[in-house]
Amino acid sequence: MIARHHRMFPRLGAAILLLVLAPLPAPAQQPGTATITPNYKEADIRQIVEAVGEITNRTFIIDPRVQGAKVTMLSSTPMTPEAFYEAFLSILEVHQLAAVTTGNITKIIPNATARQYAGPIGTTGSTGPDDLITQVIQVRNVGATQLVPILRPLVPQYGHLVAHPGSNMLIISDRAANVDRMIAIIRRIDQASDEEIEVVPLQHASATEVVRVVSTLTQQPRADGAPVTTSLVADSRTNSVLLGGDKADRLRLRTLIAHLDTPLEDGGDTQVRYLRYADAEELATKLQQHVAANQASAGGAAGAAANTAGSQGAVSVWADAQTNAIIVNAPPKLMRSMMAIVDKLDIRRAQVLVEAIIVEVLENRSADLGVTFAIEGSGSDAPIAISNFPAFGSGVVQLAAAAAGGGDTVTDPSGLIGSGVTIGVGRITDDGVSFAAILRALQGDANTNIISTPTILTTDNEEASLNIGQEVPFVSGQFTNTGSSGGSVNPFTTVNRESIGVKLTITPQINEGDSLLLKISQEISSLASSSEGAVDLITNQRIIETTVIVDDGTIIVLGGLIEDTLRETEQRVPVLGAIPVVGGLFRSRNNEKVKTNLMIFIRPQILRDAERSWQVTNDKYNYIRNVQLGNQGQAVPLLKDVERPALPPIEEQGTAPAPSDEAPSEKYD
Secondary structure: OOOHHHHHHOOOHHHHHHHOOOOOOOOOOOOOOOEOOOOOEEEEHHHHHHHHHHHHOOOOEEOOOOOOEEEEEEEEOOOOOOOOOOHHHHHHOOOOOEEEEEOEEEEEEHHHHHHOOOOEEEHHHOOOOOOEEEEEEEOOOOOHHHHHHHHHHHHOOOEEEEEEOOEEEEEEEEHHHHHHHHHHHHHHOOOOOOEEEEEEEEOOOOOHHHHHHHHHOOOOOOOOOOOOOOOEEEEOOOOOEEEEOOOOOOHHHHHHHHHHHOOOOOOEEEEEEEEOOOOOHHHHHHHHHHHHHHHOOOHHHHHHHHHHHOOOOOOOOEEEOOOOEEEEEOOOOHHHHHHHHHHOOOOOOOOOEEEEEEEEEEEEEEEEEEEEHHHHHHHHOOEEEEEEOOOHHOOOOHHHHHHOOOOHHHHHHHHOOOOOEEEEEEEEOOOOOOEEEEEEEEEEEEEEEEEOOEEEEEEOOOOOOEEEEEEEEEEEEEEEEEEOOOOEEEEEEEEEEEEEEEEEEEEEOOOOOOOEEEEEEEEEEOOOOOHHHHHHHHEEEEEEEEEEEEHHHHOOEEEEEEEEEEEEEEEEOOOOOHHHOOOHHHHHEEEEEEEEEEEEEEEEEEOHHHHHHHHHHHHHHHHHHHHHHHHOEEEEEEEOOOOOOOOOOOOOOOOOOOOOOOHHHHHHO
16 A cells, blocks of 8 residues: 555655554553554665655665665564664665665665675674674684685675685674674684694604504595594604694504503513612623523523524623613513513612610729838938838839939929829938838729710611721831931831721611611720820720621610729738738738729611601701700800801601700610
């Protein structure tokens, strides 16, 4: 009906359309909003454009090439002006036309030239899904050029799709609805790939040979026509395979490579075995001896036939000291046997910490009491009576001889007066009787308490020595050549130096369980406090050489000495020395008691791992450090601003016992 009115009254078509289209309220619209129910049959496209302009208040410019199109549009429900405009854009798309909006003016042009006109950039600038827009899409994980052949069939002929390789972007010019669809497709394709590069180290096979074999298998064209995406590269320096491709393919290839990287089961082979704990040169010699013994035991005709049957049975083992490695060339069966031996021998051996506890307690008591005298008559140079005792030391006789000889001993008689208290009485006169008496008394107490704890650490079945002491010179010879003038010519003295101190030598052997067999040599030597009566220094020696079995961490006594010595010396004048009271003037007494307590103990500890070794080290280290820190508060005499040195804190390693302030020797009280 509306179309007929337009044909009958061309000039009043738009006005009649407004009268016919009655505004009806829509449920989704606010009250008062105008609606329209269009019904067109075979209406000219230009008349539709004019009606839309009147209803939506838009200004349209129609391209001269837009003509002859007949439009049919039927609607049974009211439409808002905005919905009517969207329907109008759909009509244009059906008839190969497009609406390009520039500012407030909308151009109606053919689709073929629509992309040449300026339009909004992005879907947000469009007013509907049928608007022509231009979108720039950034592609991140795949090449933009690769997407063009895939997406081009989805873009209509009037649309435009091009890639910019430099920025890896896609430029699409099309309807907003189709651009949104293209963006969704591109986002699904533009995903991060799970293709990575893996490094697969090889232990037995050659990386170059493995890559050659695997590449021959995997680089063949696939039956489904899909391209091969895996790649393999060999690194000869590290004997590794660089593997690239999809995750599933890489997993399959890793399984194949692991199967190929196995020791050969037949045929000769050469292996380089790096040792961790054993000595390569010693182990190579033992393995060579083992092989030679096996070949000798298989001698005779059978052995000769075996050697003739396989010339590859030659075995060689040699060591490289720089890398502590052994190089073995042997048949597979013998190779496995030798590698099993190496596995058993190349292990971390336990260590043994041996603490020797040397305790020496000496008690020495002595007492001297004696009297010497001399009586001389008047007018006589010969003494009437005189007493002298060798054990007394310097008596009246010695002092008289020194006085008669003169010299320094008269003015300084300290060299003749012994230790203790010396009392002299007497009278020297030319007329009458002269006499002199000397009383000497001495009592001494000496206590010695020595505790030393030498400590030494060694590996199982390895001898270790500890020597702590001094080099003491001893005169071994003298020579003096007296010349004709009475002087000495080229005198010399030969001296030997002997080590004085503590010597400890041990060889531990750990038995099954926690017991140890210890070969011990313990020597303690020191200088005697007195060398009276000796031509040179006197040394005290305590030596123990023994083999004992002791459990881990227990203390066992190696030996010792408990000695009581009592020496009583009495010198007296016969008959007179036995007289009570008065006889004390005619005798000399010397008593000495020496009590010696010497014990030597040993305490071994097995250190089977690094953590236990660190715990023991931490205990000893912190004890010494705590002693130093305790002395840091004391100023250094005669020096200002000088601090006492101290060890730095030990680095924490694992779990260790709390540091102890107790001295090592105090732990065994």
